Amino acid sequence: METIRLTIDGQEVEARRGVTVLEAAQAAGIYIPTLCSDPDLEPYGACRLCIVEIEGMRGLPPACTTPAADGMVVHTETPAVNKVRHTTVELLIADHPSDCLTCPKNQQCDLQKVAAYLGVTQQRFRKTTRLLPIDTSNPFFDRDLNYCILCGKCVRICDEVLGVGAITLAFRGYASKVATFDDGLLLDSNCVSCGECVAHCPVGALAVKDAKPPTREVATTCPYCGVGCGIYLGIRHEQVIGVRGNREGVNKGSLCVKGRFGIAEFIHHPERLTTPLIRRNGELTEASWDEALDLVASKLAKYSPDEVAVVSSAKCTNEENYVIQKLARVVLGTNNVDHCARLCHASTVAGLGQSFGAGAMTNSINEIGDAGCILAIGTNTTSAHPVIGLQVVKAVRNGAKLIVANPRQIDLVRLADLWLSHKPGTDVALLMGMMRVIVDEGLLDSAFIEARCENYDAFKESLKSFDLDTVEGITGVAKDRIAEAARIYATNKPSSILYAMGITQHSHGTDNVIATANLAMLTGNIGQPSTGVNPLRGQNNVQGACDLGALPNVYPGYQAVAIPAIREKFEAAWGCSLNPSPGLTLTEIFEAACQRQIKAIYLVGENPVLSEPCAHHMEELKEMDFFVVQDIFLSETAQLADVVLPAASFAEKDGTFTNTERRVQRVRKAIEPVGDSKPDWWITCQIARRMGSQGFDFEHPSQIMGEITSLTPSYGGISYSRLDNGGLQWPCPTEEHPGTPILHTRLFTRGKGRFVPLGYKPSMELPDSEYPLILTTGRSLFHWHTGTITRRVKGLNILRGEELVEINPEDASTLGVADGEMVRVISRRGEVVAKARVTEVSPVGVVFMTFHFAESPTNIITNPALDPVAKIPEYKVCAVRIERNGSSARS
Ligand code: SF4
Ligand code: SF4
Ligand code: SF4
Numbered sequence: 049m050e051t052i053r054l055t056i057d058g059q060e061v062e063a064r065r066g067v068t069v070l071e072a073a074q075a076a077g078i079y080i081p082t083l084c085s086d087p088d089l090e091p092y093g094a095c096r097l098c099i100v101e102i103e104g105m106r107g108l109p110p111a112c113t114t115p116a117a118d119g120m121v122v123h124t125e126t127p128a129v130n131k132v133r134h135t136t137v138e139l140l141i142a143d144h145p146s147d148c149l150t151c152p153k154n155q156q157c158d159l160q161k162v163a164a165y166l167g168v169t170q171q172r173f174r175k176t177t178r179l180l181p182i183d184t185s186n187p188f189f190d191r192d193l194n195y196c197i198l199c200g201k202c203v204r205i206c207d208e209v210l211g212v213g214a215i216t217l218a219f220r221g222y223a224s225k226v227a228t229f230d231d232g233l234l235l236d237s238n239c240v241s242c243g244e245c246v247a248h249c250p251v252g253a254l255a256v257k258d259a260k261p262p263t264r265e266v267a268t269t270c271p272y273c274g275v276g277c278g279i280y281l282g283i284r285h286e287q288v289i290g291v292r293g294n295r296e297g298v299n300k301g302s303l304c305v306k307g308r309f310g311i312a313e314f315i316h317h318p319e320r321l322t323t324p325l326i327r328r329n330g331e332l333t334e335a336s337w338d339e340a341l342d343l344v345a346s347k348l349a350k351y352s353p354d355e356v357a358v359v360s361s362a363k364c365t366n367e368e369n370y371v372i373q374k375l376a377r378v379v380l381g382t383n384n385v386d387h388c389a390r391l392c393h394a395s396t397v398a399g400l401g402q403s404f405g406a407g408a409m410t411n412s413i414n415e416i417g418d419a420g421c422i423l424a425i426g427t428n429t430t431s432a433h434p435v436i437g438l439q440v441v442k443a444v445r446n447g448a449k450l451i452v453a454n455p456r457q458i459d460l461v462r463l464a465d466l467w468l469s470h471k472p473g474t475d476v477a478l479l480m481g482m483m484r485v486i487v488d489e490g491l492l493d494s495a496f497i498e499a500r501c502e503n504y505d506a507f508k509e510s511l512k513s514f515d516l517d518t519v520e521g522i523t524g525v526a527k528d529r530i531a532e533a534a535r536i537y538a539t540n541k542p543s544s545i546l547y548a549m550g551i552t553q554h555s556h557g558t559d560n561v562i563a564t565a566n567l568a569m570l571t572g573n574i575g576q577p578s579t580g581v582n583p584l585r586g587q588n589n590v591q592g593a594c595d596l597g598a599l600p601n602v603y604p605g606y607q608a609v610a611i612p613a614i615r616e617k618f619e620a621a622w623g624c625s626l627n628p629s630p631g632l633t634l635t636e637i638f639e640a641a642c643q644r645q646i647k648a649i650y651l652v653g654e655n656p657v658l659s660e661p662c663a664h665h666m667e668e669l670k671e672m673d674f675f676v677v678q679d680i681f682l683s684e685t686a687q688l689a690d691v692v693l694p695a696a697s698f699a700e701k702d703g704t705f706t707n708t709e710r711r712v713q714r715v716r717k718a719i720e721p722v723g724d725s726k727p728d729w730w731i732t733c734q735i736a737r738r739m740g741s742q743g744f745d746f747e748h749p750s751q752i753m754g755e756i757t758s759l760t761p762s763y764g765g766i767s768y769s770r771l772d773n774g775g776l777q778w779p780c781p782t783e784e785h786p787g788t789p790i791l792h793t794r795l796f797t798r799g800k801g802r803f804v805p806l807g808y809k810p811s812m813e814l815p816d817s818e819y820p821l822i823l824t825t826g827r828s829l830f831h832w833h834t835g836t837i838t839r840r841v842k843g844l845n846i847l848r849g850e851e852l853v854e855i856n857p858e859d860a861s862t863l864g865v866a867d868g869e870m871v872r873v874i875s876r877r878g879e880v881v882a883k884a885r886v887t888e889v890s891p892v893g894v895v896f897m898t899f900h901f902a903e904s905p906t907n908i909i910t911n912p913a914l915d916p917v918a919k920i921p922e923y924k925v926c927a928v929r930i931e932r933n934g935s936s937a938r939s
Pocket of ligand 3: 270271272273274275276277299302303304305306307308433434435436
């Protein structure tokens with residue numbers, strides 16, 4: 049790092065070349081007042097409070113826009129500087145309401161702080177009064193522009209950081225104000241309610257509704273998605289009252305709407321389960337913990353290993369997943385243990401395992417912003433992983449090329465250099481077509497392939513079936529666009545591939561994943577910063593649940609059940625004899641339950657009644673011999689159970705989550721469990737102990753982590769004391785190891801990266817005359833999975849309160865369907881009713897739905913066809929027809 053030396057207020061200061069005078073002063077601990085500068089934003093120079101005197105320079109330049117230079121002599125507190133600052137603040141205060149005591153930002157207001165610093169105590173200028181209407185339309189925060197000091201931070205955050213641009217500085221002179229583009233309500237704009245503008249507003253103009261200051265804060269990790277944003281829970285009177293982003297986290301302080309506004313309300317929701325329930329005479333009735341646990345223990349003891357299954361939870365901590373899979377294996381003697389990774393990224397584990405030897409994100413979140421090219425395929429990043437979406441925005445602002453491959457015109461398309469709207473289910477053809485161009489045009493990295501990979505010739509042979517005419521025919525994407533995508537990806541290194549469930553949830557999901565790995569290896573875009581193949585994991589701890597062995601074929605650390613030496617290692621550690629046969633996957637467990645082969649299930653934090661494909665047969669779970677559900681709410685699935693065990697939420701327990709970039713992070717207990725709920729790890733250990741098993745006498749999750757590290761090589765160096773200083777990315781095999789931000793740097797996990805030849809396989813159910821449309825499914829920004837949590841947050845329901853069937857205007861016109869009309873979406877497996885949203889976002893022939901709404905349970909109609917390797921269902925493609933509700937659609 050090149051440094052310079054300058055003098056500020058007589059103090060010699062060393063600074064990085066390229067910083068501003070303000071940054072140099074701040075780094076040296078010298079305060080310069082400012083209201084418009086922000087470390088997250090480009091210098092702006094609007095408030096003129098950071099003016100300084102610089103020897104040899106005329107006037108009073110703003111420190112925030114003046115580059116620091118070697119030998120510069122700066123004075124920050126001269127009489128001339130202070131006089132101008134004083135007047136500036138007096139003018140701001142003259143134009144500002146004076147009701148500080150009742151202002152929601154009282155004592156957190158930067159204008160108050162600057163006025164106090166400058167000693168502004170008297171009103172010298174005539175008070176002006178603005179009477180702008182207050183915008184209370186957003187369910188989470190209000191916008192009172194009478195308090196606005198026009199610092200522009202909200203506008204710049206929304207544009208520079210979010211890439212949303214919902215607001216702008218409109219009008220001129222005294223009429224200047226922040227406005228949406230039609231000067232209407234924020235709720236009617238394209239605002240995504242992230243609250244970043246609120247977090248950065250220096251005054252009370254943007255304020256969270258009914259905000260109260262917390263009396264203490266606890267650092268923990270967001271419980272929603274796999275990004276794993278660092279958050280502080282604000283606590284007051286032992287209640288969680290708010291959330292703010294942790295600048296030390298992967299999110300660098302940013303949060304999305306769910307993380308910022310969707311947490312406190314669900315923790316204290318009146319429908320939280322607070323006591324165990326036992327079904328008596330057909331009704332779930334309250335019971336004591338002893339009654340419930342004894343019943344569960346005595347019942348589970350009756351089933352043979354082949355008759356029982358355990359469903360673990362990607363919402364639970366690593367420690368909890370560890371004890372849950374240990375209970376399955378040690379106490380119940382079965383490997384029938386799985387979790388929802390089967391439904392989202394089982395193909396990632398299988399596909400990247402074959403190609404690289406490790407089925408995880410190869411690079412780190414904060415490298416994405418420095419990529420030269422991003423290929424975002426099968427990921428609606430700004431909706432499903434919003435804070436990773438910010439990295440994509442950052443990369444584009446830095447000049448990166450963005451290729452979006454997605455059938456739908458998702459938000460990222462606005463930023464893209466190239467949009468490939470391929471037909472759902474044709475990803476292998478699209479990627480192989482790109483690779484064919486790369487090989488034909490000599491854009492491949494032959495040296496990398498030669499040194500680091502194997503099986504290239506066989507792979508190259510398989511490219512012969514993917515000439516661009518063929519690929520255009522399969523994908524519907526013009527061949528020149530495929531060629532352009534290939535050239536952009538291959539020639540703008542470092543290139544990073546981001547993908548999510550648009551790649552994985554197919555009957556050929558494993559092939560899709562392998563295709564992304566082939567592409568990265570072909571161009572040498574792996575093992576270097578800002579490159580790689582980056583599966584964006586869904587649930588907060590789906591990575592950890594996989595890592596900790598909540599899978600039917602592997603123990604913690606992906607150590608195979610079927611390998612005798614590994615089994616012996618776990619037998620020695622756990623003091624038991626272990627079942628040598630890999631168990632059933634999640635999809636197979638439910639199928640076997642419907643066939644009455646599985647007779648008892650212990651299910652933790654899952655809601656298969658809404659999440660499984662062809663979900664109506666999940667009703668059969670209530671016919672099982674014995675069904676235990678452990679959750680924080682009485683989900684649609686819990687309503688079918690024989691015993692319901694009330695679990696504590698993430699805010700009420702200690703532990704760790706592992707985010708999508710393999711970073712193990714602390715979850716910290718902030719409040720006592722609500723009611724008589726208990727942490728999942730405690731409940732599972734109690735069941736095991738009541739079944740007479742040893743090795744479950746943990747008193748704190750840190751002890752469980754101790755056992756995990758002793759048996760899981762990639763977690764070997766992780767401990768709570770190390771995690772107190774931030775997260776650690778696995779592999780982290782020893783206490784001295786710093787963690788691994790980038791995988792496969794010198795060798796692939798499996799040694800050489802393996803090219804796998806691929807062929808095109810169509811989706812299992814394609815449109816025909818009876819079911820002429822393709823249904824593809826995904827998520828809304830405002831809800832989470834089956835809505836068990838987010839549907840209980842009022843504001844999120846205001847922002848999105850019901851299922852919407854997105855349909856292209858051309859299809860809507862053909863069917864005579866109007867925007868907002870209720871329609872029936874019918875597949876071979878059933879039908880659901882939901883409201884039509886006529887939009888160009890969906891291409892002709894494709895309709896889109898989420899799976900968040902129990903009133904319109906989309907997974908009744910999705911196709912349960914499985915990928916033969918990963919056993920993941922084909923949620924992304926099934927054939928449907930749409931009829932107007934109550935009458936047949938005209939043709
Ligand atoms: S909440 Fe987010 S999207 Fe909405 S205006 Fe503020 S920064 Fe922009
Ligand atoms: S609303 Fe707040 S952040 Fe936006 S310009 Fe006004 S004072 Fe600045
Ligand atoms: S991006 Fe994910 S982890 Fe971050 S705040 Fe939003 S839901 Fe939470």
